Amino acid sequence: NSILSIVLPAPKDPVLSVIFAYRDDPSPVKLNLSAGTYRTEEGKPLVLDVVRRAEQQLANDLSRDKEYLPLNGLPEFNKLSTKLILGDDSPAVKENRVVTIQCLSGTGSLRVGAEFLATHNKERVIFVPDPTWGNHPRIFALAGLSVEYFRYYDPKSRGLDFNGMLEDLGAAPPGAIVVLQACGHNPTGVDPTFEQWEQIRQVVRSKSLLPFFDSAYQGFASGSLDSDAQVVRMFVADGGECLIAQSYAKNMGLYGERIGALTIVCTSEDVAKKVEDQVLLVVRPMYLTPPIHGASIVATILKNSDMYNDWTIELKGMADRIISMRQQLYEAIQARGTPGDWSHIIKHIGMFTFTGLSEEQVHLIAKEYHIYMTYDGRISMASLSSKTVPQLADAIHAVVT
Numbered sequence: 001n002s003i004l005s006i007v008l009p010a011p012k013d014p015v016l017s018v019i020f021a022y023r024d025d026p027s028p029v030k031l032n033l034s035a036g037t038y039r040t041e042e043g044k045p046l047v048l049d050v051v052r053r054a055e056q057q058l059a060n061d062l063s064r065d066k067e068y069l070p071l072n073g074l075p076e077f078n079k080l081s082t083k084l085i086l087g088d089d090s091p092a093v094k095e096n097r098v099v100t101i102q103c104l105s106g107t108g109s110l111r112v113g114a115e116f117l118a119t120h121n122k123e124r125v126i127f128v129p130d131p132t133w134g135n136h137p138r139i140f141a142l143a144g145l146s147v148e149y150f151r152y153y154d155p156k157s158r159g160l161d162f163n164g165m166l167e168d169l170g171a172a173p174p175g176a177i178v179v180l181q182a183c184g185h186n187p188t189g190v191d192p193t194f195e196q197w198e199q200i201r202q203v204v205r206s207k208s209l210l211p212f213f214d215s216a217y218q219g220f221a222s223g224s225l226d227s228d229a230q231v232v233r234m235f236v237a238d239g240g241e242c243l244i245a246q247s248y249a250k251n252m253g254l255y256g257e258r259i260g261a262l263t264i265v266c267t268s269e270d271v272a273k274k275v276e277d278q279v280l281l282v283v284r285p286m287y288l289t290p291p292i293h294g295a296s297i298v299a300t301i302l303k304n305s306d307m308y309n310d311w312t313i314e315l316k317g318m319a320d321r322i323i324s325m326r327q328q329l330y331e332a333i334q335a336r337g338t339p340g341d342w343s344h345i346i347k348h349i350g351m352f353t354f355t356g357l358s359e360e361q362v363h364l365i366a367k368e369y370h371i372y373m374t375y376d377g378r379i380s381m382a383s384l385s386s387k388t389v390p391q392l393a394d395a396i397h398a399v400v401t
């Protein structure tokens, strides 16, 4: 008599179920556009050259050991991560009111932050964009928060439903948490303009909402680390509070190292101290202390100005390749005279684009053309190459005409 036989089949995960369908497809021309990971022009994963050099340096340093890190992670990693997102001369850092904890990449930063908020924030509602990254609702619900949505994507314009967003944020209860993707919105590729962000900031502050930034693509969206941090810095500059989940998965290609940071900007040093102690009470029973290797790679690169510069060059290379894939796909669709306005492909930013294809068109493209994207019509531009753009443009043309 088995105990586990009561376990029910798990619901389908939008990203993973497509990856499994792709895996099982025997076609030699199959193309996976669903995974949010960078691919080179040859369609291969990329380990940055500067990462290889950092790892070499670490391996040669015989003074290093494998002792536990402190609960809050590798100290120099935390300091350098704070600087990367908040900038070199952040008043919040100077006033000691910023707490940064190394966490297990972006997901871990979001989860630790959510568990902390579920325990200490009197308002248990957290608002996320509609749509948002598929994992957000579960991370926050499992932490004990109640997830609500604010209007974000407008299917008609394939752009931002700005008025809807402002209206929904304006109607949120004081103290509610609001998840804001810092740049390269997943899954739509639609980011507000800076002018729109300023209006969003004013509503967030005037309604006493607590912003929780998800910064998973800093530098990877525009190619510039500073411009992709502008939105976060705009909020921090007003002296208010926010949480920031940072990930080095995409911009440093450290997906499997699970390295990121949770930064909490408070209104005083005194509050920051209490916040840090309470967040560590979440960490200890969750995973005790974070992993050392990824943090050491990041710290090695960020603390050395030559390696930092080399990183920015490789990072811009990745971002530029994605932007050129957007241009090439748009031109290929135009060349085929495919009906409809496809300019959103070049207007969108970051790893992803919402094609606007319907679920049945997505299934048809998978079945007939062996091209896999998530059922919401999201494609990862990073998975395209000059060779495969025509294949996708042909498939889109076939299903929309």
Ligand SMILES: Cc1[nH+]cc(COP(=O)(O)O)c(/C=N/[C@@H](CC(=O)O)C(=O)O)c1O
Pocket: 015, 034, 035, 036, 037, 104, 105, 106, 107, 108, 133, 135, 181, 186, 214, 216, 246, 247, 248, 249, 255, 260
């Ligand atoms: C917006 C966003 N935030 C956080 C993460 C977490 O990444 P981490 O590796 O924990 O730092 C991801 C990953 N997104 C891709 C990975 C996945 O969902 O499987 C994706 O959208 O494909 C995001 O797209």
